[in-house]
Every structure is written in C-alpha cells, then in structure tokens.
Amino acid sequence: MIPYFLNAQGLTKRYPAPRGGEPLTVFENVTFGLRKSEFVCVIGHSGCGKSTILNILAGLDKASDGVVLMDDREISGPGLERGVVFQNYSLLPWISALKNITFAVRSRWPDWSRDKVLAHSRKYIELVGLGGGAEARRPAQLSGGMRQRVSIARAFAIEPKLLLLDEPFGALDALTRGMIQEELIRIWEQTSQTVFMITHDVDEAILLSDRILLMTNGPYARIAESVSVNLPRPRNRSEIIHHPGYYPIRNYIVDFLVRRSKELTGQGAAVQAGNRSSTGLHYPGEVDPLTASPSPPDQAEPEPETGGRKVATVSPLRNPSNQPHDLRRSP
Ligand SMILES: Nc1ncnc2c1ncn2[C@@H]1O[C@H](COP(=O)(O)OP(=O)(O)O)[C@@H](O)[C@H]1O
C-alpha cells in the first residue's frame, strides 16, 4: 500500500445534454494519488479536463462522480490548506503586491500580530525575487512576470499542504518563464509542499516533476500513465538537457501526445472495465522511460487480474528538431 497524501478516486465529469444534443462526459474514472512533498505535473491536450480536475481538487468545482481525499478527509469546498495559482494571476488590483500577500496571510493566521504578518509576507516576496520597491506597486504597475511571482508568493505564503498550479507560466515569455521555473523549484525544495501542476510544456514538466501524469484526449478522457522523472536534483534548465536520461523521457511523452493520446481516446470505459481492481478504481501504471520497463504500478490498489494496459514500451523516437515541445505550437 502506498499511503497517498491525496487520493483522487473515480472522478468523472459529465455535462447534461444541451437541448437536442448529447450529454458530454469530459473524463471518466480518473484515479490517481499524490505522495507527500511530491511535484506532479499533468499533461494532456486542450479540453481533456485538466483544469476541471484541478478545480475539483481546489474545491471550486464538483465531480459528477468520485471523491478526493486529502489526509483521508474528503474535499468538499475551498480551504486554506490548498493554495491555487491560475494563469491569469487573480490578484486584487486595488492593493499593492505586498498587501495582496499580507491579506492572504492574515486570513490564514488571524491571531498573528501585524509585525509577524508583515515579516512572513516579506520573506515570501523576497523568495520570489521581488523587493526593492516592487512590492509597494499595484498589480497594474507590474509586468506579467512580476505579477505571476506575486501570485506564487501569495500561494506559498499561506503554506498550504497542497499547491495547485494551472498553467501558471503560460502567459509569460520564455526568458521570464525560465527564471520563475527555477525559483519555483527552489522554493518547493525549501518548503517540501506537495505540488500538482498543469502545463502544456513538456520540457517544463520534466524540469519540475517527480512524476508526470499523461491524459488521453476527451471525451471520456482518463489518466493513462504516470511517468517517473528519475533525473537527479537539483536540476536547472541548462544542464538537465545534457543528462542522458532527458531525451528518452521527453520522447516518451511526446510520443504519447502525438500518437497514443489519440489512439486511447474513447477507450477509457472499455480499458478500465478489464483493468479494474476489486474496488473499481484504476490507478495509472507507473512507467520509467529510463529503464524502459514499468516500475510496479501504484500499489495502493491490488493489481487487476486481467492484463490491463500497464506495460508501456519506449519507442526509439528521435528528436530531429531539438525544439522544445509545446502543445500550443504543435501536437
Ligand atoms: N459548462 C460547461 N458545459 C459543457 N461543457 C463544458 C462546460 N465547462 C467546461 N466544459 C467542457 O469541459 C472540457 C474540459 O475543460 P477544461 O477542464 O478547461 O480542459 P483543459 O484544462 O484540459 O483544457 C472542455 O471540453 C469544455 O468544453
């Protein structure tokens, strides 16, 4: 048994039929676990339901079926033990960057003195490399990259047990994105929080993650595989690409996005029917592209007796262009 800190079990999202139309099942029986202090990224094509899953974990949306347990307690609404960062910053526009953070810190610890709130907030402003006057400006007076740093500082400052990041760097230029990615790793290494992050950028996912969850296309999307990123830490952008393990992992994921995510579309219910454990839950098989053989699947549930699609093979893809793979640029 792997004692998952967070357990998403059998999540399904259905939308009722619009007049004269068919009901829409965006994803079905999505099951996965997050270990304490793990950094997990989710990758899948647009529309497969990634943001919906993140919002369910945040308590901002409800699944049609299934539950999410955190520390064995069901998530039923938003809470300060979970911090969320969206792509569009979502800062309060009428107060300064620093006040955006002190506001959140005060709601988290209402008993704290003014000085303690301020010192704590400043610590996080400095951790994300903002200071020297920038913290006194309102969001509209900051660049996109600075605003996103404030959002990240605010999310970390409330010291949530779980940090939920929905494409947090999607709107940033490559240079700024790279700098903030490295800051994010540094803060995460210092705080040991559990992070669940959505990205469309394969290189970003490999740089940051311990594991990458791969989603098939919708409708009836599901998490098909969980790819271990067994590359040494600390990692940085310029060195990681020279590690011999980098391209096998990258090629494995790109192959999933280009080929397997489509091939598996709509097979969710069928595959899972033959791959279901005694509790009816299907945890995705855990794959290590470096050893080219899957490590044991998540053991939280017994192995299904029937041979489900757990064993993934690594295709000997090359990366002819050596270009970063970004779902927005090419599938
Ligand atoms: N209110 C709604 N009614 C019907 N379909 C919806 C509604 N809200 C979202 N969807 C559909 O849910 C799917 C998943 O959306 P989302 O979670 O944002 O995907 P992703 O983040 O992977 O791009 C999309 O195909 C979207 O069209």
Ligand SMILES: [Mg+2]
């Ligand atoms: Mg989304």
